[in-house]
Amino acid sequence: MQPILAKQQVVDDTHREIDDFYPDDDGKPMSENTLQFEWITLIKQGLELAFEDRPDVFVAGDLLWYPVEGDNKIRQAPDVMVAIGRSKGYRGSYKQFLEDGIATQVVFEILSPGNRLGEMIKKYDFYEEYGVLEYYVYDPHKHTLEAYSRPSVEDYWIDTIVQGFTEWNSDILGLKMSWIDQEFKIYQADGTPFLSYQELNDQRRLVENSLKDAKKAEKEAKLKAQKLAEKLRSLGIDPDSV
Template identity: 45%
Template sequence: MNPLAHFDPDDPYPESDGEPMAENTEQYEWLVKIKENLEILFAQDPQVFVAGDLFWYPVLDRRIAGPVAPDVMVAIGRPKGRRGCYKQWEEGGIAPQVVFEILSPANSLKEMADKLAYYDAYGIEEYYVYDPSANMLEIRLRQEGRLRRMSHLNGWISPRLGIRFALSGETLEIFDPQGQPFLTSVELAARLRDEAARAEQEHARAEQLAERLRALGFEP
């Protein structure tokens, strides 16, 4: 990984490399689902920053490192808000603790090895790599100063986020600490419509019961 690749002295910390966020629709759907559900999970905590496809510069000197844009990253202890990129020296020196990568056919073994080395060197605590086409999940946890691969994956609970991972025969499922599954925006909208319809039905039943009671001379 060449930290000076595409280096422009007039723009030493670019916010984009001109590449698409995702290589295909499945990768994009997973990226958005994980990012948005984490946003929902930590919506009430002003000190959890969640981002998708955002350049992370770990050190000031571009000759040393970076950047890399994780598919999804979580920085605990940093305030929410807009950023064009994540400059760690402006973020209290706090590295993102959790990173997710969603594989696509375009990801080479060298690219992923370089990313692992980068995340290992600059302080990531939890690293999740999911391959949707093969339905394979790789989990690495920082132990004794290194990102080490975990062997017991099914039912894994993130130490930092409290979310649970479950690999079925067909796909990966992720659950929040209350056991609610991560949903796509379409699934979430459908659930909200169902809940609104159920609430309306309950209200109608309550109104019918009240009418019957009034007809019998009782005031509900």
């Protein structure tokens, strides 16, 4: 048993050294205001639901991505990221060199008033250089969506500003984005809109109330049937023969 324990200790020490070299925290806040946070969580949770049956789709929010082995300064923490071809599960950070070299293919960034142009240019350059195929920048304050897409990493991004009633389809995710009554919406492949926790909770309550109403109506119908059967019996009529 001793050699096995010693080997396990070496593995644990190696993982610890890797984690120490590639920190899980960059010291930056996930969001600067409640509106930005709500959109980050809405998109992350919506994507997780959209791909809940796909064990090979990894979705994360505010997770540091290290694309280059041996360089812990080259990193970025997308508001929401999707890596297709990678398993679900816990990660302290996304170390691409430990993920079969698979880059994050889709990134969402949610703007806040504190975002600066220089910061966003750096993010644009990072995502373009390290393999992102679809990049979305949504501004919930100005109601604009910048969409960047390309068929492969060798191609240049095609950029589009989507707003108003324009629709946008994600070829990679199979999702649709559009505006309804001047409100930005994202839809799953079956047309179901991404819903916030509150909206999901409201739907759950509606279903629960409907079930309660149905059970109540069923109980009342049984009581009514029992009373009718008793009435028939009092008249000398067998209710089972009617």
